Amino acid sequence: MATGRIIVYGGRGALGAACVNHFKAINWWVANVDLSINDKADANVMVPRDASWAQQEDVVVRELTKVLDGEKVNAVICVAGGWAGGNTTKELCQQSDLMWRQSVWSSIIAATVATRFLMPGGVIALTGAKAALEGTPGMIGYGLAKAAVHQLTKSLGSRDSGLPEGALAVAILPVTLDTEMNRKWMPNADFGTWTPLSFVAELFYKWVKGEDRPKTGSLVTLVTENYVTDLVIH
């Protein structure tokens, strides 16, 4: 018998897979919502890549309704996303459109999912970026999409947002996550300043359990120095 239920939006990505593993290890029921299957998850909901935003939402809600079969979940975490660089001279619409789809479409659908399936007092966690608290001239589309996620988090944490009673809406704002891909592309970086995926998964678990919850609507920056991560709450 599962001790809790969680929906991981983007459960096939590096951070998402780490979260799936973490919650499976403590015997939770885990649903992965992504473009590809994660074999570790109890249920997989495939997002139709070429569908419109609203169509994607329809599919995700319909499929989750089936696999949940009337049950509510303790948490919805959205760790889908991506990165693209470029200033105004570099395919500005294209980079912005891609970042919007990867970060904002997923976050908004996660908000709908939380509205439908999260239990009172549950957690919805989104993924922002510390960089987007300021201007990001070398990655304009990325920055504005993450800024939209930050403001969405504040809206979700405000009264009458539509989320269930007592829900915690929160965004993590990483600097750099310690993923295989980042190690591959930045082999000479100081890994001691990168945030371990297990730290993030454990952090989500603490919040779901009700430990050290920040105020709802908070943006939580993850600052890692010498392999130690501190939280800075905005």
Next chain:
Amino acid sequence: MATGRIIVYGGRGALGAACVNHFKAINWWVANVDLSINDKADANVMVPRDASWAQQEDVVVRELTKVLDGEKVNAVICVAGGWAGGNTTKELCQQSDLMWRQSVWSSIIAATVATRFLMPGGVIALTGAKAALEGTPGMIGYGLAKAAVHQLTKSLGSRDSGLPEGALAVAILPVTLDTEMNRKWMPNADFGTWTPLSFVAELFYKWVKGEDRPKTGSLVTLVTENYVTDLVIH
């Protein structure tokens, strides 16, 4: 002979038309970029409504290249936009998608236009919203799109954004503009707290002339009380 040149993105809307009139009255060359023609403008560039974001950008850049015929402009102001309400229970994707197209597509294309056609030291002004500095649970799509415009403004105001040397990137953050439509829909409001369109047009003109320019990347809130508008610069 025109004394200056300006591109008004959204020059058929209430604020846009006020800006077109203001700059025509002082004998400037004015281009309107919008879904519909503004007869007062010297040139009209029609945005194809059903085209993709990148296609819209292509059309706008191509048509402006023609009508400008090698000239640069003193200013690009984007006053396109719209409003939709709703919390997470009210067609969240649809409201967010509409707001994104109306506020962010237009702002990003304006950024591309400025990159291509703005003279050094010129002005690009975008339109945000004071409300989006905090959470906006009753208008979630609106708030996140405006927050994206705010962060875009900060990016454009940062070094190496791609804008011409010495350009001023700025966003106005109105509370409520004193438009015919707002008077129609909110007939019992206190109009003394609404910002007159002529104030905004005059403000743009001052910045274009180089008077009282805020730091590039600034968000400028327009706070109107008893028919007097003060600027609060973030």
